[in-house]
Amino acid sequence: MKIIRMRPSGKELAVEEGESILGTLERNGFALPNNCRAGACGECKCKVLSGDFDQGLVMDMALSEEDRAEGWALTCMAKQTSDVLEIDFGTEDAKPKLFPPRENVYCVVVDKFPRTPSIIELRLRPLGQPLRFWPGQYVTLGDRSAGIPERCYSIANIPNRENEIVLQVTRVKGGQTSNWIHDTLAEGDNVVINGPYGTFIGDPSADTPVLCLASGSGLAPIISLASAAFLRGGFRHPATILFSARTRDDVYETGLFAYLKARFRMFNFRYTLTREPNPGGLEGRLPAQLPSLFPDLSGYSVYIAGSPGFVDDCAAAALALGLPPERLHQEGFVSQVRPETPPRERLVG
Ligand SMILES: Cc1cc2nc3c(=O)[nH]c(=O)nc-3n(C[C@H](O)[C@H](O)[C@H](O)COP(=O)(O)OP(=O)(O)OC[C@H]3O[C@@H](n4cnc5c(N)ncnc54)[C@H](O)[C@@H]3O)c2cc1C
Ligand code: FES
Numbered sequence: 001m002k003i004i005r006m007r008p009s010g011k012e013l014a015v016e017e018g019e020s021i022l023g024t025l026e027r028n029g030f031a032l033p034n035n036c037r038a039g040a041c042g043e044c045k046c047k048v049l050s051g052d053f054d055q056g057l058v059m060d061m062a063l064s065e066e067d068r069a070e071g072w073a074l075t076c077m078a079k080q081t082s083d084v085l086e087i088d089f090g091t092e093d094a095k096p097k098l099f100p101p102r103e104n105v106y107c108v109v110v111d112k113f114p115r116t117p118s119i120i121e122l123r124l125r126p127l128g129q130p131l132r133f134w135p136g137q138y139v140t141l142g143d144r145s146a147g148i149p150e151r152c153y154s155i156a157n158i159p160n161r162e163n164e165i166v167l168q169v170t171r172v173k174g175g176q177t178s179n180w181i182h183d184t185l186a187e188g189d190n191v192v193i194n195g196p197y198g199t200f201i202g203d204p205s206a207d208t209p210v211l212c213l214a215s216g217s218g219l220a221p222i223i224s225l226a227s228a229a230f231l232r233g234g235f236r237h238p239a240t241i242l243f244s245a246r247t248r249d250d251v252y253e254t255g256l257f258a259y260l261k262a263r264f265r266m267f268n269f270r271y272t273l274t275r276e277p278n279p280g281g282l283e284g285r286l287p288a289q290l291p292s293l294f295p296d297l298s299g300y301s302v303y304i305a306g307s308p309g310f311v312d313d314c315a316a317a318a319l320a321l322g323l324p325p326e327r328l329h330q331e332g333f334v335s336q337v338r339p340e341t342p343p344r345e346r347l348v349g
Pocket of ligand 1: 034035036138149151152153154155168169170171172173174175176177178179198217218220221307331332333334335336337
């Protein structure tokens with residue numbers, strides 16, 4: 001049996017046939033940041049201290065030649081080939097903190113309706129055991145038998161009595177799965193999801209005010225985190241959500257946020273419009289507005305979700321305003337289109 005040994009803790013995990021390094025860690029509840037699950041974003045990078053692995057197909061921009069030479073692996077795609085693989089897991093005591101993800105969770109689409117001209121909301125109800133997840137995590141959805149690739153979608157709600165999973169999906173021009181969800185998937189259909197995945201979750205150890213920045217359906221995990229913090233957790237610090245939308249029609253979830261605002265004096269929600277005037281409100285891109293809205297972020301925790309460009313620009317702006325890097329949490333909605341086959345000499349054995 002193959003074993004992954006986590007350093008420095010020395011904890012060992014048994015590897016199941018065909019599993020990626022990330023898959024083994026997740027099945028055992030260990031949190032390693034990850035995002036695209038397709039070798040494209042570089043989030044799941046981990047240093048391999050000893051042992052051999054097959055890296056599989058990944059993008060050069062996610063794992064450079066230097067990274068490879070230094071022994072880094074993209075764990076979402078890497079499969080170990082030696083009996084023992086030692087990885088640098090960072091923490092002394094390596095404690096599992098996530099719910100192990102499940103494959104093939106059968107659900108029925110109990111509701112489907114537009115939230116904006118480009119975002120559809122799906123409510124999925126599992127037929128079997130409820131899916132346990134942390135607010136901010138995501139699932140994958142697709143239809144393998146129909147050739148629809150599985151893509152990542154953030155859960156937009158918190159665990160509820162009906163055990164529903166709420167997803168908010170933006171139509172991407174030419175996109176396989178998002179257009180299938182928008183045009184083909186219907187109320188009453190059976191779907192299969194996998195998950196939960198991801199580490200874009202609240203950090204209970206951070207006793208600070210919170211700023212959340214979101215664009216488009218990047219609002220989904222933020223809704224989940226905000227609902228958990230206020231409706232479940234009794235969060236006691238100021239928390240602001242700044243949402244970036246192109247037009248007023250693209251702004252949604254205003255009802256829930258109005259409720260949170262009315263009930264919790266510490267909560268605030270504001271939106272900016274980037275493609276049309278917003279009389280009396282914010283206009284233009286969020287990164288440019290941050291310095292006047294939050295001139296000093298040194299005492300904050302910041303959560304950012306949305307398109308990769310938006311996330312990168314907001315992260316750079318927040319760090320420039322003094323945000324400590326360890327309190328920056330980000331979820332870029334990276335494309336999961338599989339990388340092209342690299343030249344043979346690039347394949348690491
Ligand atoms: C962790 C995570 C969470 C996510 N959560 C959500 C979510 O809650 N809601 C949501 O709508 N999406 C979310 N996404 C994005 C989602 O997983 C898909 O990437 C998206 O739906 C496009 O898939 P597709 O199959 O329709 O398009 P594809 O067939 O993958 O792509 C078609 C073409 O569009 C380009 N493309 C792909 N995505 C985008 C984009 N966002 N903007 C512009 N061009 C693009 C591709 O490069 C390709 O050229 C998330 C992604 C990640 C990694
Ligand atoms: S490269 Fe592994 S999660 Fe993106």
